[in-house]
Amino acid sequence: MPRSLYFTEPRAVEVRERERRDPDEGEVRVRTERSAVSPGTELLVYRGEVPTGMAADATIDALAGTFEYPLRYGYAAVGRVEAVGPGVDSSWLDRRVFGFNPHESHFCAPVEDVLAVPDDCSATGTAFLPNVETAVNLVQDGAPRLGERAVVFGQGVVGLLTTALLGEFPLAELVALDCYPERRERSLALGADAAFDPEGDAGKRVRHRFENGGSETETPDDEIAGADLTYELSGCPDALDSAIAATGYDGRVVVGSWYGTKPAQLDLGGRFHRSRVSVESSQVSTIDPELRGRWSKERRMDVAWDRLRESDPERFVTHEFGISEARKAYELLDERPGEALGVVFEY
Incomplete structure (x- = not known):
């Protein structure tokens, strides 16, 4: 019997058997090999920290419901096509495919909703395709420029992938922050020039790093240069205030974290008020309005496949x-x- 993972209540999950069904017209049935957990969003679901009446993802058919228990969730499944429905070419049989589908051993999906996995991509690596696409979207939204100073708060998988992409740009300096030493070490290997623990006054420490290599000075805070581009990817609401504090005059803060129902407390009465700092959200379901004339989700996905490799x-x-x-x-x-x-x- 096919097995599906259900979030049943806060901090409780069950694996339940479901009836196996044949694919309908235009569908394929996939036998899952691997699926990746997205800790940021899935921990919010696991902990009950999401708005229950909100659609899980209106852009993905498999996640068309709301965040009310019990629910199936997840969006990174890789497997083999084991059956095709009427109207689907038999050449799809036994092809490895990726689907934005919850964690379950078998699933049916319209053939146009699955992506054929290139031969040079493994099942495990491909399960992180959504994370790679998110990192691509974050960099496109941030639009790093030659010689800029950039900061990334949070070095989970998405943060590390974003750091790796930014490390390929001709930036003046790239700083990563994460509370776990092992993740900071990874960020340095991926191109970060420095990696800090975010505890304490992280914003001030980052600005001092940019001002004079990290030594403490008596320079007034308002005169210390900050980041041109800052990403908040930690999933921690408190980090957003630090990200704003790390950003310099007319700098940009791109928020890739989703906090669910957790509130973010911000100090907007000091440097922020006079610094013209921009704070904007970045979410992979859509394309930046400024890019939509030339970029489609298909084009961005092509870039994501290249970056996955x-x-x-x-x-x-x-x-x-x-x-x-x-x-x-x-x-x-x-x-x-x-x-x-x-x-x-x-599986």
Whole structure:
């Protein structure tokens, strides 16, 4: 029997059997091999920190419902086509495909909604395609420029992938922040010039780094240069205030985190008021309005496939669990996040 992962209540998941169905016209049935956990969003769902009446993702058919328990969730499944419905070419049989689908051992989807996986991409690596696409979108939204100073708060998988992309730009300096030493070490290997623990006055420390290589001075804060481009990717609402504080005059803060129902408290009465800092959201479901005339989601996905090959996100996998062990996976991410980075389910 096919098995599906359900979030049943805060901090509780179950793997349930479901009826196997034949694909309808225009559909394929996929036998899942791997699916990747997205810790940011999925931990919000696991902890009950999402608006329950909100659509899970109106742009993805498999996630058309709301965040009300019980629900199936996840959007990074890779497997083999084991059956095709009427009207689907038989050449799809046994092809490895990617689907934006919840965690389950089998699923049916319209053939146009699955992506054929290139032969040179592994199942585990491909499960991180949504993370790579998100990093591509973040960089496009931030539009880094020659000689700029950039900062990335949060070095989870998306943060590391974003740092890796920014590391290829001719920036003046790139700084990463994360509370876990192992992640900071990874960011340095991916091109960051410095990596800090965000504890304390992270914004001030970043500005001092840009001003004079990190030594403490008596220069008034208002006269210290800040970042030109700052990303908040930690998922922690408190980090947004630090990200704004790290940003200089007329700088840009791109918020890729989703906080769910957690509020963000901001100090907008000091430097922010006079610094003309821009704060904008970045979310992979859409394309920047300024790019839509030339860019489609298909074009961006082509770039994501190329970056998937280059970035090799499989190296970020720290844990693999059988789908029947899903509870252990979420307990690990929830209670001991410093031990886990990339988490994958096997089927």
